Every structure is written in structure tokens, then in C-alpha cells.
Amino acid sequence: MDHWGEIRKLIEARHAERLTERLETLGEDDRKEVAARLPELLKELRGRFDRWDDGLVDYAVVLRVAGAATLGGAAAVASWLYRREYAPRWAGADNDVDLVLRVLAGRPAAWRADLAGRLVLRLRRADDRGMALALALLRETGVTPPPHDVLVAGWVSTPPAAGLRDDPLLDQLLPRLFEAEGVGRALQWENDPRRGWLRALPGLADSGRVKRETLTGGCLSRFLRGGTGIDLRFFVRLHEALDPSPAEVAAHARDYLRLLPAAPGPVAELATRRLRAGAPLTGDDLAEAWEALLFRAERKLVRAGLAWLRASVRREPRLADVVAAPLARAFAADSRELQEQAVELALAHVGGMGEEGRAAVREAVELLPPDLGRRVAPVFDGGVVAEAPPAYVPPPLPPAAERARPLEPPPGTPGELRRLLWDDGVRGWQRWERALAGLVTLAARDRDGLAAALEPPHRQWTYWQYREESWRTAGHWLTAAVLSLLGDAPEQRAWLRMMPVHRLAAPHRLLLHRGAEVLRAVEEGGLPPLLLATPTHDTGHVAAAELVRRLEVLEAAGAKPLAADLQQALLRLPRIPDPGAAARAARLTSPAGRIVAAWTCPEPGTTLEWRCGDEGPEHDWRDRGHRHTIALVPSCGGVRTGLPLVDLMLGDAERHADPEHLAWWPSMLPAHGEVAAAHLAPYVLRRHWNEEPVGPEQALAVARAEGPAGAASALLLARVLGDPRMPESLEVLLETAARGELPERELGRQLALLVSAGEVRMVDVVAVLDAAARGGAYEQVWRIAAAALPVLLPRPGERPHNGLARFVALAASAAEWSGARGELPEVRAAAARKGTSDLLRETRRLHDHLTATTSGKER
Structure with missing residues (x-):
């Protein structure tokens, strides 16, 4: 079968x-x-x-x-x-x-x-x-x-x-x-x-x-093995379902005590309840438990520890001698309410403390805010009214980093240019500027020799770009110029067809024009001996004396500068005139020389408006809560030079650009940092998951640019400060503060608007501003907070932002450290409301300090 x-x-x-x-x-x-x-x-x-x-x-x-x-x-x-x-x-x-x-x-x-x-x-x-x-x-x-x-x-x-x-x-x-x-x-x-x-x-x-x-x-x-709250959630519920008797808890009292210092919050809460329910504990056990709870970060547990301590000492006054160390721990709580409770308990039971306990409290007084410290210090100093403990004051700001450093010069030999183009790769604006300048200078000196040296190792890699509809990146134009120099471009006069026809952001448009005019000059044999706009410093500046020298070389050769190159060079001149360079420029006779000799730094005005779709300014979107439709509309203008690309750069911002080049823009406007920030403003709020956010690199470049900072610069810095993925933003703030150029009030307002719009989290703002204050920028942080509070403090009937109490606490600390005085109407109104929340406590603390009669700096 x-x-x-x-x-x-x-x-x-x-x-x-x-x-x-x-x-x-x-x-x-x-x-x-x-x-x-x-x-x-x-x-x-x-x-x-x-x-x-x-x-x-x-x-x-x-x-x-x-x-x-x-x-x-x-x-x-x-x-x-x-x-x-x-x-x-x-x-x-x-x-x-x-x-x-x-x-x-x-x-x-x-x-x-x-x-x-x-x-x-x-x-x-x-x-x-x-x-x-x-x-x-x-x-x-x-x-x-x-x-x-x-x-x-x-x-x-x-x-x-x-x-x-x-x-x-x-x-x-x-x-x-x-x-x-x-x-x-x-x-x-x-x-x-x-x-x-x-x-x-x-x-x-x-x-x-x-x-x-x-x-x-x-x-x-x-529980003792440890784990996350999710890992232990079921076992907490099982333990409570079993409801151990006091005798069962007493048999494991030491184990419950071991859970208090570091177990996840629900586990520590469980252990606290069971121990308080009647487990026999010695004085040392109670001190251990209270100290563990009062050291916890969770306010709920600290509050529970204080309540347990208060009830126990009221029931057994002899325990007053063991409460000192736990109360000293509570002095460091991040809640004004808890600090006040700890102070009240310390003052109430000072009579039962021994000298060792008094010393522990005395050493912890410096952890308290100055007003609370002044209540405790005299009592724990032998009954003699002592000077208030010196308040903590952060160290001074470190000196600011150098604003600009010399930029590496363009390649001086064909071999250097070849390595930059094919080996190192042209990534970033500095390499692109150096490669473009090296190509023009070396081609004007020996075109055939340069072409022989620049043979690409994999030529087919460069041809695909000619099948595109347009060239939207500066690298495309540089590659096309090299291929044209080699006589191997698949298409002639590509500069006519490949320029994008739709509207582009002005800096993006200027970049493409510079690449296009070099490509055209290579094809038509009209390359000048050199470029004018190649930066001399890593901020993007072109030194005035070097620009005049380049013009002298062109004039001696009878060559004309490229149009976009000249206009970019003008935008890169420093704001502070160079008298020697100005005198040399006045002797030039070419049209370009006369333009440079007559050039003065324009001062365009900039504005920044928050809109909710098409519905109006900022108070509208705050009332309606349309977070997902917020748009930033920057504009700058009021200055006309007669040079089309310059006027375009100093005009209104457009939101059409390749994200690859956003980091390049501050280097194109190094004398106008606020204008560069205005062009970047439409990219601050991400609208699509795959958008590259503006980051600390651009914020630092804008901060190192010249010119007064305004709303756009403040918005750019505020956005990166509120992003926990960008810790480098703290260094930007400290450097700008050390240079005395931080727009504190505008920065505070923009931070508040970003928080209100849901674009950044309050907890992240508090973290970075606290770090800045402790890094020496406490006066600047106070001014930032003072400008933010009118926007952030809730109106009657409004629910406050999560974490606002901590922001107000930071504002109060910064005000104390800087000696700020002067009433703020919004703070006064908020402090007058009824309630005992942490937010109201911290608001009253801030108001009391600002309106105190003791001498201090006026803010």
C-alpha cells in the first residue's frame, strides 16, 4: 500500500x-x-x-x-x-x-x-x-x-x-x-x-x-528587586488586594523601610501607608523613614513624610530629637509649600532637639529661600538674632567667545581643489565658498591645466542632475560649472533652464544666482580673475580692505565683477567702516568701485507677527486655542539700494527654500543678524514631520552676526532653548549674554508665546533658564522671566500652564539673586487671588520680593 x-x-x-x-x-x-x-x-x-x-x-x-x-x-x-x-x-x-x-x-x-x-x-x-x-x-x-x-x-x-x-x-x-x-x-x-x-x-x-x-x-x-512603575504596577495592586494585616507588615518592617528611598512612587506610597498603619518602629527607624521620604523628588511623598512626622511628634514629643535630619532634607524641596511646612515644624520642635540636631538644621538653612532662612537662622543660632544667611548667588558669566575667526583660504592649486571637490566633499557653506572661489581663480589662471586636474573619479555620478526639472541646491550649480570647464556637460546653457521659476526665499535665490552666473561665465569664457564675496571670516564677513584689494585686481585686469557676487560682497561688509579701505575705494574708477566707495550699511526695520491662519494677531489665537494653524509672518523693508538682489535680501521673507541651505543664511547677512533671523523665522515652527528644524547652529550664527537683535532673533533663540534635543542652545544664550547683546525682554515674550502655542514645554524652558541663571546669567534670566510672566500668568478663570509654578519660582530666585525691585501689575494681580497652590505661593513670594522696601537694584 x-x-x-x-x-x-x-x-x-x-x-x-x-x-x-x-x-x-x-x-x-x-x-x-x-x-x-x-x-x-x-x-x-x-x-x-x-x-x-x-x-x-x-x-x-x-x-x-x-x-x-x-x-x-x-x-x-x-x-x-x-x-x-x-x-x-x-x-x-x-x-x-x-x-x-x-x-x-x-x-x-x-x-x-x-x-x-x-x-x-x-x-x-x-x-x-x-x-x-x-x-x-x-x-x-x-x-x-x-x-x-x-x-x-x-x-x-x-x-x-x-x-x-x-x-x-x-x-x-x-x-x-x-x-x-x-x-x-x-x-x-x-x-x-x-x-x-x-x-x-x-x-x-x-x-x-x-x-x-x-x-x-x-x-x-x-519590589526589592526593583523595576519601573510599569513592571511593578500589577504587584502593587496584588499587594493591596491581599491587604496584609499589621502583624504581617511588622514581620517585614525592615523590607518596607528599604523601599522608601528609591522605589518607584506607587511602591513607596504603599510602603508608607503600611508602616504608618501601626508597624512597631523605633525612633531610629522613624528617622530613617522620614529622611528617606523627605529626600524624594515626588512632592506627594515629601508631603506624606511631613504629615507622618508631624503626627508622630504630636503623639510622642520625645521624637522631636530625631526630626532634625529629616527636616534639613526637606529644606531642599523644590516646593515653596513644603519648605514652609518644614520651617514651621523645625521652629515648633526646636526645644526638643539636641545640639547635634540643631547643628543639622543650622547647616541646611542655606538651602532655603532668603526670607525663610531669616526666620530659621536666629532661632537655631542659640537664640541670638543673627545676620540673615548669605543668599546663594551664582558665579559671574564667563567671558564671551571670540565673535569671528579667519576663514581658511580657497584652494591655491588644482590638486587642493580636486581634493576638496571629489575627496572631502563640498558640504556646508564654507567649503562651497572656498570651492567656488578656487574654481574661478584657478580657471582664470590656467583653464586647461585645471580641467586636466579635475577629472572626476566617477563621472556618471554627476550626470543625473541634468535630468531634473530645476537645480535647487548650490552644489548642483558648482558641479555643473566643473563639468562645463571639463567640456563634458551633457547640456549647454543649462543656466537658462535650470533656475527654479517659482518664488524662493531671498537667501536661497541669491545662492542660486551666484552659482548660475559662475556656470554662465565658464561656458562663455567670461570668468573674472577672482570673486569678491568669498568670506574672510567664519561669520561670513568680508574685510573691507580685502574687498577693495580684490576690486583693485579686477580694475587692473580690466575685468568686470559678476553681478550677484558684487551684491553678496556688499552684504558681507562689516557695519563699522574702515577709513583706510574707504580712502582706497574712493580712488577706484570702475562702476563696481564707485558702488563700493558709496556703500553705507542699510538699516531695514523688521517685524514679526503671530497669526492663527488668516484670523489675526496673537491674542486671537490665544483665545481660540488654534495651536495647529499658527503661522509666523516676518517682514523687513523700508530700505532700497537700487541693487535688485540686495533689495530682495532686505525685503520680506518667503517660505520656499531647500532645508539644506538654512544654515548658510546667517553667513550671507553677517552685518544684519536680525534680517537673517527674519528669513529663518518661517522655518522655526515645524509643520511636517520630515522638516529639518532650525537649530542652535543657526541661532549661534545669528547671535554672532552684527546689528541690533529684535523679535526674529529672539524667536529663533527661544525655539532652540525650548527643545531638549538641543542642549547646545544654552551656550548660545550664555555667549550672547556675556557679550551684552541678549534681547532679554523680546526673548521672554517669544518664549511665552511658544509655550502658550504648545510649541515648547514649560518644563524644558525652566530647565534651560535655570541652568543659564546658575551659569551666571541670572540678571538676564530675571528680565526674560519678567517679560514672559504677563503672557504666561493665567487670567481669571483660566487654567495655568503645567509647570508654571516652577517658572515663577525660578523668576523669584533670579529676582532675589539680581536684587531686582519694582512692582509688576500682572504679578500683583495674580498674587492677590485666593488659594494655597504652589503657583500662588511662588507668585506671592515674587511679589513680596519685588515690592520689599529693602534696598536693591531697580529693574
């Missing part, structure tokens, strides 16, 4: 049930024959489908059942059952476990136990495809499961159909429940004590099926 032929037909027909019945009737020799033929059939079936198809998945059940029934060794069966091609990556749990168990039923018990162990060790996730079969085999064989955390997580994720009480795996896996990683995450959504594991486990303890100590002690051991 052809057993294999019959089995093959059932596999190809995918009749799983009939196949299972037939396999159960096979003899030993027939099983071996089928096992030998299965790999060949698998290969044949695989060949019927494209490698990307999942057609073989349709045969997975019959193939798995056939292999499980006929393959000899447990290792071979384990490998066969879970071949990768049987299930795509998104496949769910196996749906053939019952069939596989049927064909395995006739195997020896030891063999099936071996298979169960092998399947367990193959598991990688709690929802692994093989989990159901592994658990079923473990239950059938009764073998001790191998120690594998994934198995325990899978066990709790798939409760047994017969119920947990009668599960053969309960006694073996329950102790591992509190040890295996992944169990907490698998059970994190269990939150109803009337169902699931939160009902089953306490029920088993109540009935005596498992010991309560196994569960309560297991929860404690899991």
Missing part, C-alpha cells in the same frame, strides 16, 4: 483532520518513510510560490502535524514545528495545538517531556507562537519546567481553561511569578480585584490553596 502517496494527497489537499486520523494508523516503518519524504515535499511546495509570497502558510497546519507525527527525535520535531516559512511575521497563535497533541499522544512520556523542555527554551516572547503547545505539553507530562522567564510571562497571559486552582503548573510557576522579568508588563492592565489574577490569587490564599506568605512575601521581594 502506498502510504506516502496517500499522505501526500492529504497534505496537498490541506485536509488537516483526515490527515491526523491517517497518521495515527501508521506503523513505525511507514512513519520513517513519511519523515524521509517530508523535506522533499516542503522544497517542492516552496518552489511553487514567489519568495515574497506567503502561500506556504496555507500548508502550515498539515505540514506541522505530519512532521510531529513522523519525525524521530524531539529536537527534529521542535525545529520542524516552528520553521520560519510556516508563519509570517504578523501571524497569531497556533491554531493546531489539539491536532499536534493528538499525534504526539503515542510517544513515550520521556520523549514528550524532552520536547516540552526544548519548546520552552525556544520561546522568545510571552505571545510566542509556540507558547500554547509548550504549556499544554508541560501540563500533560508533569515535568518540571526549565527556568525561563518568558514561559512565566506566557503562563500568566494565557490562564488555563480549567481554572487556576487545578492547574498542574500552579505550584511550579507561582514562586517564579515574583522573579521572572516580563510578568509585570504582561499583567499591567489587570486592575479589577473582582476578576482575573487580582481575584484568583487572593482567593487561593483565602482557601489555603497557596500560602499568604508566598504572595505577600513575593510582592515584597519583587
